[in-house]
Structures are given as structure tokens and as C-alpha cells.
Amino acid sequence: MSEPIPHLDEIPTRLARLHETVLAATQRAGRAEGAVVVELAVKYQGADRIAAALGAGGFLLGHNLIQQLEAAELALRATGAPTHRTHVIGHVQKNKAAKALAFAQCIETLDSLPLAERLNRLHGERDASEPFDVMLQVNSSGAESQYGLDPAEVVDFAGAVNELPHLRIIGLMTIGAHTDHVTEIARSFTTTRELRDSLLASGIASATQLSMGMTHDLDIAIAEGSTIIRVGTAVFGPRP
Ligand SMILES: *Cc1c(COP(=O)(O)O)cnc(C)c1O
Numbered sequence: 001m002s003e004p005i006p007h008l009d010e011i012p013t014r015l016a017r018l019h020e021t022v023l024a025a026t027q028r029a030g031r032a033e034g035a036v037v038v039e040l041a042v043k044y045q046g047a048d049r050i051a052a053a054l055g056a057g058g059f060l061l062g063h064n065l066i067q068q069l070e071a072a073e074l075a076l077r078a079t080g081a082p083t084h085r086t087h088v089i090g091h092v093q094k095n096k097a098a099k100a101l102a103f104a105q106c107i108e109t110l111d112s113l114p115l116a117e118r119l120n121r122l123h124g125e126r127d128a129s130e131p132f133d134v135m136l137q138v139n140s141s142g143a144e145s146q147y148g149l150d151p152a153e154v155v156d157f158a159g160a161v162n163e164l165p166h167l168r169i170i171g172l173m174t175i176g177a178h179t180d181h182v183t184e185i186a187r188s189f190t191t192t193r194e195l196r197d198s199l200l201a202s203g204i205a206s207a208t209q210l211s212m213g214m215t216h217d218l219d220i221a222i223a224e225g226s227t228i229i230r231v232g233t234a235v236f237g238p239r240p
Pocket of ligand 1: 090215216230234
């Protein structure tokens with residue numbers, strides 16, 4: 001009983017509907033309008049569908065695979081797509097670090113010091129005026145299948161990354177517990193929010209963002225303080 005893949009022309013309406021859902025959830029949570037940004041999770045979407053979402057008011061893109069990131073960014077540039085910002089939301093292998101830096105503006109999934117050190121060195125060599133933005137991925141549900149840092153190691157790891165001059169920690173990213181139990185999902189988001197607050201309290205003032213919530217659990221994430229929800233299915237339909 002899978003839903004058919006929506007036509008390109010339906011993407012603007014679906015994005016508008018998502019924005020209404022997000023606004024309603026933000027208000028229910030008693031949070032300020034605009035406190036939550038939609039990041040379009042675009043894995044396996046063609047550049048035409050991504051461009052349709054950008055043309056309909058999308059701005060932030062999230063890519064899982066570096067190969068798709070590169071291909072999509074090159075296609076969007078070639079067709080003059082609207083200005084946008086792109087994050088990496090999938091695991092980054094060390095040998096893909098340079099490509100990730102070249103085609104994205106933030107890696108949300110940093111969870112190892114060797115990768116952090118490589119990104120720091122490579123970005124330093126680029127002579128950029130600003131440090132490269134990273135978020136630390138937290139394995140907040142404890143699932144063995146998930147990448148990310150154990151919650152107990154996040155503060156120390158952040159301290160080590162914060163010493164690297166060419167990286168800037170802008171927050172934490174997590175994938176909610178893979179279950180239908182709302183309280184369990186909420187707990188993984190609360191854990192992540194509390195860790196973000198610990199980073200701020202430890203003096204990492206740039207670590208304000210919380211990337212959490214997807215199509216099925218964005219309401220819970222917004223109630224728990226998410227500032228970035230990563231949404232694919234609600235906008236693009238089932239993945240091809
Ligand atoms: C695919 C993906 C999403 C979006 O999931 P949907 O259920 O399609 O909204 C969010 N985050 C990550 C890391 C993903 O891989």
C-alpha cells in the first residue's frame with residue numbers, strides 16, 4: 001500500500017502544507033514563529049525536484065550521500081537554482097571529507113576525532129575566512145545500528161573539537177528512537193536538548209542548533225526544542 005510518488009508540480013503545495021504543520025506545532029509548543037527551520041532531506045531526489053522545492057520557498061538542503069551531494073549541487077548551479085545552503089546529514093567516510101567541504105556548508109554528523117582533525121586540516125588549507133560549521137551527531141536512542149556519539153561522551157568530544165581552529169560547532173544532530181512509543185522518541189530528543197544546553201553552559205556559545213525530527217516525529221521534536229527538522233517524505237513522497 002505504498003503512496004505513489006508525487007508529481008513535480010505537487011511539491012510546492014506539499015511544502016506549503018508542511019510549513020503550516022510546522023507553524024502549528026511551533027505555536028502549540030509555545031515557541032516563537034520561525035524558531036524551527038525546515039531542512040529538505042533530498043536523498044535520491046533529482047535536481048529538478050530539488051529545484052522545485054527551492055523555488056517554492058525551500059532554502060536548506062540535507063544530503064546523505066556525498067556522491068549525490070556533488071551531483072545535485074553541480075546540476076543546481078548549472079541550472080541557476082535559487083540560493084540555498086546545504087548540509088551533510090549522512091555518515092561521512094574520511095576519504096569523502098574534501099568533497100563534503102567543497103559542496104556543503106555544514107556537516108551535521110561529526111562523531112569521530114580523526115574525521116574532525118581531517119576536516120580541520122583540509123578547511124585550514126582552503127584559506128577560508130570563516131571556520132567550517134559542524135554539528136555533532138548524538139546516538140540518543142542507543143540503537144546499535146545508529147552512528148553518533150554516546151551521550152556520555154558528547155561534552156568531552158565537543159571540548160576537543162572546539163580546540164580545532166577551523167571548525168565551528170553550531171549544535172547537535174540526532175535521529176529519534178526508531179519506535180512508535182512517543183515517550184521513548186521524546187526521551188531521545190530531550191537527552192539531545194540537555195546535551196546542547198550543557199555545551200552552551202561549557203562556553204561553546206555557537207552550539208545553539210538542534211537538528212532533530214523527521215516526517216513521522218517532527219511534532220515531538222518541535223515540542224522538545226528542535227530548531228531544524230529534516231524532512232523528505234512529507235515533501236517529496238516515498239523515496240524512489
Ligand atoms: C531521510 C532522512 C531524513 C528524512 O526522513 P523522512 O522520513 O523522509 O522525512 C531525515 N534525516 C536523515 C538523517 C535521513 O536520512
